[in-house]
Amino acid sequence: VIGHPKYQESKRIAIFLSMPDEIQTEEIIKDIFKQGKECFIPRYKPDSNHMDMLKLSSAEDISSLALTSWNILQPSDDDSAREEALAGGGLDLIFMPGLGFDKKGNRLGRGKGYYDTYLERCMKHPSGKPYTIALAFREQICESVPVAENDVQVDEILYEDC
Numbered sequence: 001v002i003g004h005p006k007y008q009e010s011k012r013i014a015i016f017l018s019m020p021d022e023i024q025t026e027e028i029i030k031d032i033f034k035q036g037k038e039c040f041i042p043r044y045k046p047d048s049n050h051m052d053m054l055k056l057s058s059a060e061d062i063s064s065l066a067l068t069s070w071n072i073l074q075p076s077d078d079d080s081a082r083e084e085a086l087a088g089g090g091l092d093l094i095f096m097p098g099l100g101f102d103k104k105g106n107r108l109g110r111g112k113g114y115y116d117t118y119l120e121r122c123m124k125h126p127s128g129k130p131y132t133i134a135l136a137f138r139e140q141i142c143e144s145v146p147v148a149e150n151d152v153q154v155d156e157i158l159y160e161d162c
Contacts, residue, residue, distance in 0.1 A: 001095075001158060002031050006131050010092035014040040014053040014085060014130070017062065017073050022097050023135040030059045040085045043074045044114055051114040053091065054082040090127030094119075096134045096154060100145045105153035107134055108145040119152040131155050 001007060013032055018024045032039040040053035046069070054075045056062065065073040075082055085091045096115055100108040109115060123129045132152075136159040 001028055001133075001135070004133070004158070006093055006133065006156075010037065010131070012038045012040065012085065012089055012091050013093045013095070014042070014091050015095040016097045017041055017065075018097075019072065023137065025095065025135070026059075028095070029056070029062070033059050040091065041074065042114070043077075043079075044068070044070075044072070044112075045077075049113040049117045051118045053085040053094075053118070054079070055085070056082075086121060086125050090125045091122065091130040092127075094122075094130050094132050096132055098134050098136065098140065100140050100142050101134055101136050101154070101157045101159075102142050102144045103157070104144075105155065105157065106145045106147050106151065107154050107157075113150065116150055116152045120150075133158055135159075 015025050015029060015032070016022070018026070029039060039056045041056055043052045043054050045051065062073060066076045067073055096107065098107040098109050119129060119132070132154045134154045134157045136157055138160045141157070141159060
């Protein structure tokens with residue numbers, strides 16, 4: 001990931017905070033700050049498909065985040081001091097989680113459509129749609145995954161041996 005050309009050229013990067021069954025992103029987050037890039041993480045709104053990408057001030061900032069009912073760390077709802085990526089310069093790159101992927105770039109998420117809805121909002125931003133990279137285990141690569149009309153394909157899927 002760290003040697004990837006899109007990562008190297010990106011300045012504003014959104015990345016998920018890993019759940020136990022996902023590719024672990026902690027070292028990537030540390031590298032984002034080490035490289036002097038800006039790091040944004042998701043804040044999901046429960047009972048909706050709305051998500052914002054909020055700026056982290058440092059890798060250590062993660063320890064100040066609240067744990068949701070889904071066991072995900074994220075900025076609290078009353079945390080209004082953080083920059084939302086689309087309120088500023090947009091994003092260059094989004095690292096995405098998922099449950100399954102196919103080699104055509106289709107992604108099976110957890111069913112709420114958070115990333116698809118967010119990418120639709122990105123497309124309306126002056127900086128345009130960021131490059132998207134899904135981080136996966138080889139076992140998550142399938143022949144095909146079910147897709148809906150509003151699903152947005154990922155630009156690239158990175159997994160072991162790819």
